[in-house]
Amino acid sequence: MLYLIVLILFGLAFAANPVPKDCAGNGRPSCASGKNCLDVNVAGQQKEVCTKCENTHVPVDGTCETIATAGAKCTPKGSPDGTCQSCGEGHYLYRGGCYTTCPQGTPNPETNTCDGVPAPDCNIPNCKSCPDGTCTECNDGFVLGDGNKCVASSVNKSGGLSTGAIAGIAVAVVIVVGGLVGFLCWWFICRGKA
Structure with missing residues (x-):
């Protein structure tokens, strides 16, 4: 039930x-x-x-x-x-x-x-014009993508990471490598004298 x-x-x-x-x-x-x-x-x-x-x-x-x-x-x-x-x-x-x-x-x-919202005679989401079941124009804020689908125009078309994501990863790598180098220097220099 x-x-x-x-x-x-x-x-x-x-x-x-x-x-x-x-x-x-x-x-x-x-x-x-x-x-x-x-x-x-x-x-x-x-x-x-x-x-x-x-x-x-x-x-x-x-x-x-x-x-x-x-x-x-x-x-x-x-x-x-x-x-x-x-x-x-x-x-x-x-x-x-x-x-x-x-x-x-x-x-x-x-x-x-x-x-x-699909066009009146169309079941493709965000399609504005859909003659014969094929989307030819998308609603505002969307572009025609692969497979006759409307995708948000803000979607990154390159398929890669955004510039901000790459910068964030680079900063994280520099911090980790810097921490590792600092620890190794302390280990071998300061601890070696003891």
């Missing part, structure tokens, strides 16, 4: 990628027509959210707000298309909208984004 409960909780925590659906006629005012609605978990509640609004609105916590009302929560794209380009402090960019908690992925307070 415990095993079954663990499996259910594990399944809920790692739910499949939400599938976009049409928002028409479902009480989503200002949501752009087309497949711009998702069923996601927002702040612990399952709800339908709009990911793209009419050009005069932007999605904030899944609801379309006017650009003026959204204020610092959402910076709309340069040519307004009903989505956010970036989010203000306390909000995280998720599929074109700004949320106080990430419906999917991990909140990144440095970039105000939800990390690990």
Whole structure:
């Protein structure tokens, strides 16, 4: 029984990628027509959210707000298309909208984004564009790596140690060798006279 409960909780925590659906006629005012609605978990509640609004609105916590009302929560794209380009402090960019908690992925307070969110029709983490199941572009802060995967851009590509690690190892070696030489000098010079 415990095993079954663990499996259910594990399944809920790692739910499949939400599938976009049409928002028409479902009480989503200002949501752009087309497949711009998702069923996601927002702040612990399952709800339908709009990911793209009419050009005069932007999605904030899944609801379309006017650009003026959204204020610092959402910076709309340069040519307004009903989505956010970036989010203000306390909000995280998720599929074109700004949320106080990430419906999917991990909140990144440095970039105000939800990390690990695959493209709508893609199951490759941190992939922004995924035509035909092949990742062609990664989310901000990630680059396309080996095996069609998005890796953090801060990952050392050389596969070797960082400069700081090498310097730390060198200092440790100098201290150990210096201690050994000092001990041997004391052993043979000072102790030899006794």
